[in-house]
Amino acid sequence: MNIVEMSNELAQLVKGENANHNLSVAQLVEKVLERKEGILTSTGAIRATTGAYTGRSPKDKFIVKEQSVKNKIDWGTVNKPISEEAFDKLYSKVISYLKERDEFYIFNGFAGADKRYQLPLQVINEFAWHNLFAQQLFIKENNDSPSTEKPFTIISAPNFKADPEIDGTNSETFIIISFEKRAILIGGTEYAGEMKKSVFSVMNYLLPENNILPMHCSANVGFEGDVALFFGLSGTGKTTLSADPNRRLIGDDEHGWSTSGVFNIEGGCYAKCINLTKEKEPQIFNAIRYGAVLENVVIDDETREADYDDSFYTENTRAAYSLEAIDKVITPSIAGHPQTIVFLTADAFGVLPPISKLSREQAMYHFLSGYTSKLAGTERGITAPEATFSTCFGSPFLPLPATRYANMLGQKIDEHTVQVFLVNTGWTGGEYGVGNRMKLKYTRAMVQAAIEGDLDNIETVKDEVFGLNIPIHVPGVPDDVLQPHLTWSSKEDYLQKASELATKFNNNFKKFAHVSPEIEHLGGPLSK
Numbered sequence: 191m192n193i194v195e196m197s198n199e200l201a202q203l204v205k206g207e208n209a210n211h212n213l214s215v216a217q218l219v220e221k222v223l224e225r226k227e228g229i230l231t232s233t234g235a236i237r238a239t240t241g242a243y244t245g246r247s248p249k250d251k252f253i254v255k256e257q258s259v260k261n262k263i264d265w266g267t268v269n270k271p272i273s274e275e276a277f278d279k280l281y282s283k284v285i286s287y288l289k290e291r292d293e294f295y296i297f298n299g300f301a302g303a304d305k306r307y308q309l310p311l312q313v314i315n316e317f318a319w320h321n322l323f324a325q326q327l328f329i330k331e332n333n334d335s336p337s338t339e340k341p342f343t344i345i346s347a348p349n350f351k352a353d354p355e356i357d358g359t360n361s362e363t364f365i366i367i368s369f370e371k372r373a374i375l376i377g378g379t380e381y382a383g384e385m386k387k388s389v390f391s392v393m394n395y396l397l398p399e400n401n402i403l404p405m406h407c408s409a410n411v412g413f414e415g416d417v418a419l420f421f422g423l424s425g426t427g428k429t430t431l432s433a434d435p436n437r438r439l440i441g442d443d444e445h446g447w448s449t450s451g452v453f454n455i456e457g458g459c460y461a462k463c464i465n466l467t468k469e470k471e472p473q474i475f476n477a478i479r480y481g482a483v484l485e486n487v488v489i490d491d492e493t494r495e496a497d498y499d500d501s502f503y504t505e506n507t508r509a510a511y512s513l514e515a516i517d518k519v520i521t522p523s524i525a526g527h528p529q530t531i532v533f534l535t536a537d538a539f540g541v542l543p544p545i546s547k548l549s550r551e552q553a554m555y556h557f558l559s560g561y562t563s564k565l566a567g568t569e570r571g572i573t574a575p576e577a578t579f580s581t582c583f584g585s586p587f588l589p590l591p592a593t594r595y596a597n598m599l600g601q602k603i604d605e606h607t608v609q610v611f612l613v614n615t616g617w618t619g620g621e622y623g624v625g626n627r628m629k630l631k632y633t634r635a636m637v638q639a640a641i642e643g644d645l646d647n648i649e650t651v652k653d654e655v656f657g658l659n660i661p662i663h664v665p666g667v668p669d670d671v672l673q674p675h676l677t678w679s680s681k682e683d684y685l686q687k688a689s690e691l692a693t694k695f696n697n698n699f700k701k702f703a704h705v706s707p708e709i710e711h712l713g714g715p716l717s718k
């Protein structure tokens with residue numbers, strides 16, 4: 191099937207009588223309730239459940255191996271190829287499936303707050319609540335300056351199941367990106383986050399072509415214009431720490447860094463809300479109101495109040511809401527160049543310092559390493575924290591070789607003299623199951639000190655295992671908390687566990703054969 195044929199097939203679908211175009215939030219809420227796709231909560235948000243799939247399905251994600259991209263994509267376990275023929279056949283099946291539905295929903299919007307680099311989107315959903323999700327997460331179409339660029343189309347049909355033997359997929363679920371045909375095909379999963387992350391993968395391919403660094407990070411800006419970035423995987427605190435009442439939010443998860451500064455790729459937030467409280471995270475808590483979407487959150491049958499502490503469906507409970515629901519947000523979501531970068535890790539070993547200052551070499555080492563722990567529920571099969579390395583803190587979403595992104599970041603750190611910190615939001619006083627999760631109030635105090643420059647000239651001590659420079663004092667944090675070995679009951683146990691993690695770092699870094707020896711030897715754990 192060529193592009194013209196596919197466009198004609200899509201046009202017939204979009205013009206069908208069962209197509210609902212750009213419904214308002216109120217209309218979509220009515221559809222969700224009418225079709226029993228979800229329920230209304232006490233705050234006015236919609237709650238939906240996603241069945242067996244409560245997180246991403248990375249083993250079911252593919253990129254079509256097309257002529258224009260086959261020599262650019264970093265093929266492997268993350269970027270798995272699928273043939274054009276398989277994609278075309280599956281595409282036609284999904285289109286035919288949607289034509290037979292009584293109705294489906296279309297949202298037109300954008301990815302990218304900077305109009306110079308916006309990607310037009312057309313989101314086609316089998317479920318009304320998925321279309322409501324798209325309205326919250328993507329940027330709404332601006333009729334004042336309609337784009338002439340062909341949109342990337344997302345087609346999501348959760349109830350359509352693939353046949354792996356016939357369709358060339360790994361299971362009934364599929365998430366497939368075609369760059370030439372500008373389409374994302376999703377089926378077999380009700381997890382709405384697949385739409386969001388597929389668009390991010392597309393932007394991670396397109397933006398570097400314009401010398402823009404795409405980043406898996408949150409961002410905020412002080413009232414004097416000072417910008418901070420927070421890199422980290424799901425569950426490490428990007429959303430929580432960027433939603434600072436003393437600063438304005440740029441975005442909570444995905445950004446581009448151009449020659450002019452930072453811009454949000456999205457128009458909303460997708461926050462984890464397990465154990466959410468108004469006291470700890472007021473901005474997120476208050477944003478969950480009419481128009482927002484809650485995923486897999488337990489709701490009381492009578493009061494319709496959310497129980498954010500209950501993980502009955504999954505640990506990966508989520509809230510999707512528009513940036514407009516945040517009190518202190520910058521509009522449009524664009525700001526200048528960052529002065530501070532924070533790498534967030536949830537260390538399940540409990541041995542990394544809660545905060546450390548990084549040299550340039552250490553910054554590049556830890557960006558390429560991307561160490562964290564996958565938290566329960568963020569992917570299928572993850573039931574407890576699992577140590578992992580995710581290059582650039584976002585390897586599942588990087589179609590290009592990792593060094594392409596790392597080199598771009600290194601150049602920008604040098605060009606703008608950015609201060610970089612590594613912050614451990616994971617465990618302290620012992621590994622997972624023994625120690626405790628780092629207190630949020632301590633993490634907030636450390637991040638605040640880093641952003642406000644309080645740590646620029648503070649005395650530091652060097653960690654004996656990882657070579658990291660640990661501040662000896664941070665306002666609002668007990669001094670002994672800053673030194674990991676002091677929080678363990680046995681230093682011998684600490685050193686053994688730290689040595690285990692250091693070995694994992696070193697073994698993981700061996701895959702970066704073309705990285706400067708300076709980065710490897712000056713950035714990583716100290717050799718014994």
